[in-house]
Amino acid sequence: MRAAVLSEFGAPLTVQEVPEPRAGGGEVVVEVLATGILPYAEEVFSGRRNYPLEPPVVPGPGGVGRVVGVGPDATRLRAGDLVWCDCTVRSRDDALTPDIMLQGWSSRGEGGARLARHLPDGSFAELMRVPTENVYPLPAGAADSPARWSSLGVYVIPYGGLLAGGLEAGETLLVSGATGNLGSAAVAVALAMGAGRVVTPGRNRAVLDLLADRFGSRVSPVELTGDEDADRVAMSAAAEGPIDMVIDLLPPSAPSSATRAAAMTVREYGRVVLMGGVGMLGGADLALPYPWIMRNSVTVRGQWLGPRTVNVGMIRLIASGALDLDVEKVRTFPLDAVNDAIGYAAAHGGPFERTVLIPAAG
Known part of the structure; x- marks a missing residue:
């Protein structure tokens, strides 16, 4: 598969052929249809924000995709399901104070760094492997505009x-x-x-x-x-x-x-x-x-981010029409134009402006 790789801080991302991910127990593989590029992404990739990413890595904080494969313990997700993938990954061995990392983006402490080494690659790729609990079904109507729904990562x-x-x-x-x-x-x-x-x-x-x-x-x-x-x-x-x-x-x-x-x-x-x-x-x-x-x-x-339930709540608010995504200004870029997209996002980070990468070839 193809993915945009950050080889070192300060260098442009390069689109490369990388091995396809496979779903193990507690994991799902999705085809990435749309992923948002945050306005400060260039500051992260240049190293100015000093984020604890460990290159080489496929960056990208979550996105909208279709399920390709699921692990043996998934009971409801099926191949073909349209889903939102939350990048906030929590360790499973401490319910009270779990270690946290943002897949393809950042981590907190040594525990978070260990999580990131196990699940390093984010959404700037045609396929992405994510924990099962980070995958949330979207309403059928979201298929009409995955790019708009990728703004879930902001909301x-x-x-x-x-x-x-x-x-x-x-x-x-x-x-x-x-x-x-x-x-x-x-x-x-x-x-x-x-x-x-x-x-x-x-x-x-x-x-x-x-x-x-x-x-x-x-x-x-x-x-x-x-x-x-x-x-x-x-x-x-x-x-x-x-x-x-x-x-x-x-x-x-x-x-x-x-x-x-x-x-x-x-x-x-x-x-x-x-x-x-x-x-x-x-x-x-x-x-x-x-x-x-x-x-x-x-x-x-x-408050650093939120619990898993925020994803369900946000999906409901949008699906109900209480929050309208149609008013947003969305600019999309194909995977090959990832560096142009990063520059565009830096220059267009105002209210309700979204820069979206479309990794899947279609």
């Missing part, structure tokens, strides 16, 4: 954070980083979940207007100035009432002061969920006042 991230924070219908949410690729997805998912109002701070006026135009009066945009105190006041005022929950999805380039300004708008007994990259590439760490957290009974929670 499940903020969805996991919103569930972790206990977002309830009618509540007011503030999305820190709302004008970014993940942040705008969080806005869409929160409204699909029934949020009463979503405050969307950011510096890009055009994107703020786009969010307001797309989602209407339930979105309250706030143009940030960089003055922490003034921005906090403006965000609080935009809510026109208590802010029940804040989710932070700011990238590594953002200052921790922006996260703090947003977090400290939350009401007494409110919740703050941290899912972004602040501090990952250096800079000041996040400092929140101890007395403020304690006296206001604020819950501050970190």
Whole structure:
């Protein structure tokens, strides 16, 4: 089969013939129909993000595919099934604190690295081997647009954070980083979940207007100035009432002061969920006042991705029409143009812009 291989950091990916994967116990092989290329993929492949990938490797974080073969312990999946493949792989020998790796993308700690060595290759390939529990059937209608459905890989991230924070219908949410690729997805998912109002701070006026135009009066945009105190006041005022929950999805380039300004708008007994990259590439760490957290009974929670159930929930939200994928701008590339696709994704990482690789020859 053909696959795009990262031979070393800083080098272009090369499309090569590699051995076809085979499904063992607890595994499924899928034909990859569509896989998203994240806007920061070039930063990963160049080595600037210092991700613990071990070249040579076939990268790619999950995607939409058709089942080709299943292991002997699969009871419901069948060859030909249209499925979503989640890249978040967990070890099976510790139910409480399993080691985690993102197949074809990243890992956490030595345990995660061991998982990645066993199951190294991701979705930038015609075929991919994945754990059975990472494969989720899609509705028949998804066959009309696998490329659009591959954006599940973006939406499940903020969805996991919103569930972790206990977002309830009618509540007011503030999305820190709302004008970014993940942040705008969080806005869409929160409204699909029934949020009463979503405050969307950011510096890009055009994107703020786009969010307001797309989602209407339930979105309250706030143009940030960089003055922490003034921005906090403006965000609080935009809510026109208590802010029940804040989710932070700011990238590594953002200052921790922006996260703090947003977090400290939350009401007494409110919740703050941290899912972004602040501090990952250096800079000041996040400092929140101890007395403020304690006296206001604020819950501050970190959340890296989400449990397996987020995949089922996200598929249901899309299938029901609560979250509309038709409004997205999708650009597809064949496997041979993988490096062009990576460059395009870096230049088109705005809200609801998706760059999708189509590995299967058809």
